[in-house]
Amino acid sequence: MSIRGLKKKQPKTFKVKIITVDAEMEFSCEMKWKGKDLFDLVCRALGLRETWFFGLQYTIKGMCTWLKMDKKVLDQEIPKEDPVSFNFLAKFYPEKVEEELLQEVTQHLFFLQVKKQILDEEIYCSPEATVLLASYAVQAKYGDYDPNFHEPGFLAQDELLPKRVLRQYQLTAEMWEEKITAWYAEHRGIARDEAEMNYLKIAQDLEMYGVNYFPIAQNKNHTDLLLGVDAKGIHIYSINNRFSPNKSFEWSAIRNISYSEKELTIKPLDKKAEVFKFFSSQLKVNKLILQLCIGNHDLFMRRRKVDSIEIQQMKAQAKEEKARKKMENQRLAREKQLREEAERAKEELERRLFQLEDEARQANEALLRSQEAAELLAEKAQIAEEEAKLLAQNAAEAEQERQRLEITALKTKEEKRLMEQKMREAELIAVKLVKESDRRAKEAEHLKQDLQEAREAERKAKQKLLDITRLNYPHMVKYPQYSPSDTRDANFDKGSIKLDLKDIDLKRLSFEIEKERLDYLEKSRKFEDRLKELKSEIHALKLEEKQSGLYF
Numbered sequence: 001m002s003i004r005g006l007k008k009k010q011p012k013t014f015k016v017k018i019i020t021v022d023a024e025m026e027f028s029c030e031m032k033w034k035g036k037d038l039f040d041l042v043c044r045a046l047g048l049r050e051t052w053f054f055g056l057q058y059t060i061k062g063m064c065t066w067l068k069m070d071k072k073v074l075d076q077e078i079p080k081e082d083p084v085s086f087n088f089l090a091k092f093y094p095e096k097v098e099e100e101l102l103q104e105v106t107q108h109l110f111f112l113q114v115k116k117q118i119l120d121e122e123i124y125c126s127p128e129a130t131v132l133l134a135s136y137a138v139q140a141k142y143g144d145y146d147p148n149f150h151e152p153g154f155l156a157q158d159e160l161l162p163k164r165v166l167r168q169y170q171l172t173a174e175m176w177e178e179k180i181t182a183w184y185a186e187h188r189g190i191a192r193d194e195a196e197m198n199y200l201k202i203a204q205d206l207e208m209y210g211v212n213y214f215p216i217a218q219n220k221n222h223t224d225l226l227l228g229v230d231a232k233g234i235h236i237y238s239i240n241n242r243f244s245p246n247k248s249f250e251w252s253a254i255r256n257i258s259y260s261e262k263e264l265t266i267k268p269l270d271k272k273a274e275v276f277k278f279f280s281s282q283l284k285v286n287k288l289i290l291q292l293c294i295g296n297h298d299l300f301m302r303r304r305k306v307d308s309i310e311i312q313q314m315k316a317q318a319k320e321e322k323a324r325k326k327m328e329n330q331r332l333a334r335e336k337q338l339r340e341e342a343e344r345a346k347e348e349l350e351r352r353l354f355q356l357e358d359e360a361r362q363a364n365e366a367l368l369r370s371q372e373a374a375e376l377l378a379e380k381a382q383i384a385e386e387e388a389k390l391l392a393q394n395a396a397e398a399e400q401e402r403q404r405l406e407i408t409a410l411k412t413k414e415e416k417r418l419m420e421q422k423m424r425e426a427e428l429i430a431v432k433l434v435k436e437s438d439r440r441a442k443e444a445e446h447l448k449q450d451l452q453e454a455r456e457a458e459r460k461a462k463q464k465l466l467d468i469t470r471l472n473y474p475h476m477v478k479y480p481q482y483s484p485s486d487t488r489d490a491n492f493d494k495g496s497i498k499l500d501l502k503d504i505d506l507k508r509l510s511f512e513i514e515k516e517r518l519d520y521l522e523k524s525r526k527f528e529d530r531l532k533e534l535k536s537e538i539h540a541l542k543l544e545e546k547q548s549g550l551y552f
Contacts, residue, residue, distance in 0.1 A: 011031065013030050014028075014083075015084070016028075016073075016084045018056070018086055018087075019086070019087050019088065020087075021112035021113050022112055029084075032072065033072065034069065034073065035068050037073075038073055039051070039067070042088055046088075046105060046109075047105055048103065048105055048106060048109075049102075049103055049314060050101070050103055050106040050314070053092050053110075054088060056087070056088060057088075057089050057091075058078055058079060063285075065284070089113060090109065090110055091295065092231065092292075092296055092299055093209065093231050094204075095204075096204070097110065097201060098197060098200075098201060101200070102315055102317075103314070104193050104321075107197060107200070111140070111199055114199070114203045114209070115137060118130070119159055120162075123209055124242070125203075127165045129206075130162060131176075131183060132183055132202065134160035134183075136196070136199040136202075138155065138160065139184060139190055140192045140196050141158075144187075145185045145188060152174065153174075153177070155180065160180060191325070208242055208243070212230070212292055213237070214226065214229075216279060217278065224239050225237065225239060225246075225278070226242065227264075229292045229293055231296055231299065232251065233250040233253070234248070234257075236248070236276075249268065251297045253269050254267070254268060254269060255268060255269040255271075257293050259283075261283055261286075262281070262283060263286075264277070264280060264286050266278075416541050419537060426534055433523070440516070
């Protein structure tokens with residue numbers, strides 16, 4: 001036999017991609033493998049022992065189908081792609097999650113799947129319940145709430161609420177985060193697995209939890225009903241209401257379920273009860289319904305029987321694991337508490353140390369300030385001493401100035417007295433001048449009157465002389481052409497001389513009067529100027545007296 005013949009032939013394989021809710025994995029699947037071989041490989045990779053809840057789902061021709069465990073993978077109608085994609089999902093749901101989900105990995109996979117169904121609105125949840133569930137999801141992801149670490153906006157990238165709820169209420173993302181954080185802060189001390197279990201315990205009470213819906217009809221022409229299959233039984237719903245079933249059949253009350261082509265028959269355990277028949281759109285739908293019914297019924301019956309050795313061992317291990325985790329959590333909580341107390345004590349010591357350092361710094365600063373103040377006081381004392389000397393010197397100078405001012409004041413008083421005397425004399429002179437002015441004015445008036453009288457007498461004399469001349473020389477008047485020129489000229493010259501002499505005396509008299517008046521006006525102006533000078537000197541003396549009074 002050749003060496004090559006001794007070598008074991010490598011089996012032919014094809015690639016598959018397994019998609020869980022939060023991860024993707026790739027495996028090499030042998031051509032001869034059945035669905036159970038691939039399923040077990042995936043379960044081993046995930047460390048999953050509670051395999052009866054799960055299955056491998058794929059989509060073909062728009063319809064979701066589960067991989068059959070007892071049939072070869074390649075013999076089934078799987079997608080023709082490389083790698084072939086399967087979704088690893090929960091196929092059956094427990095009635096009571098806290099009692100039936102034993103492994104933490106099982107619980108985590110259920111938590112992720114139910115959470116996705118709620119966010120995708122495959123399971124209806126009220127807005128209040130969605131906020132509470134979101135708070136448990138945040139606790140499972142982030143641990144205990146720490147306001148110093150979980151600052152506003154830390155949930156901005158997390159999808160926590162269904163879009164229906166966000167549309168229903170006109171709230172901002174910050175408002176929703178505040179509501180979720182208020183609940184989240186109440187979950188302090190809850191571990192991740194506890195938070196996920198609390199999430200599932202709330203979700204299992206929702207009407208649409210764990211229900212697979214299929215459109216059916218009571219006859220071949222109309223699809224006006226929904227058939228729901230879950231862990232408790234089969235339910236019939238109206239097409240527009242998935243919450244309250246019109247009719248329910250518990251697994252304990254069902255004797256047989258069968259299908260023929262598109263017809264589905266449910267036979268109750270009570271033989272006298274009516275047999276229900278329904279029609280589905282495709283034969284594949286009836287096969288899928290029957291497959292889900294068989295699996296849920298098997299689990300229903302298993303729950304009501306004594307647990308197998310494997311289940312008992314798993315429950316015991318789960319119980320021990322929970323006790324260990326509880327102790328571990330208590331220990332961690334205690335350590336965390338001690339660490340927090342130590343941190344608080346450390347912070348208190350650091351705060352006290354900082355306070356003491358601050359007090360020491362303040363004391364040093366106060367000491368420096370005291371030293372600076374002492375030096376400043378010494379400088380001020382020296383300056384004060386110098387100022388005292390300067391003040392003494394200023395006081396002596398002030399005393400000398402006071403004495404000088406007293407002497408000046410005495411002189412000022414004497415000068416004031418002299419000025420007042422001069423003023424009085426000036427006033428007397430002014431009075432005399434006024435009187436003299438009045439007298440001269442009266443004399444001028446008399447002289448004017450005398451002048452007027454003289455001019456009037458002159459006029460009359462001229463008139464009289466003219467009259468006399470006419471009487472004495474009438475021929476000169478009547479016959480002027482025949483009067484001897486010599487005699488006429490002589491007589492006229494005599495009269496003219498007399499008149500000229502009289503005019504000259506009057507002009508001289510007027511000129512003297514005018515000259516005296518101008519002299520008087522000049523003297524009056526000079527006297528007024530002198531009076532103004534005296535008043536200015538007196539005013540200056542008064543100002544000096546007031547200013548000198550400020551020094552006393």
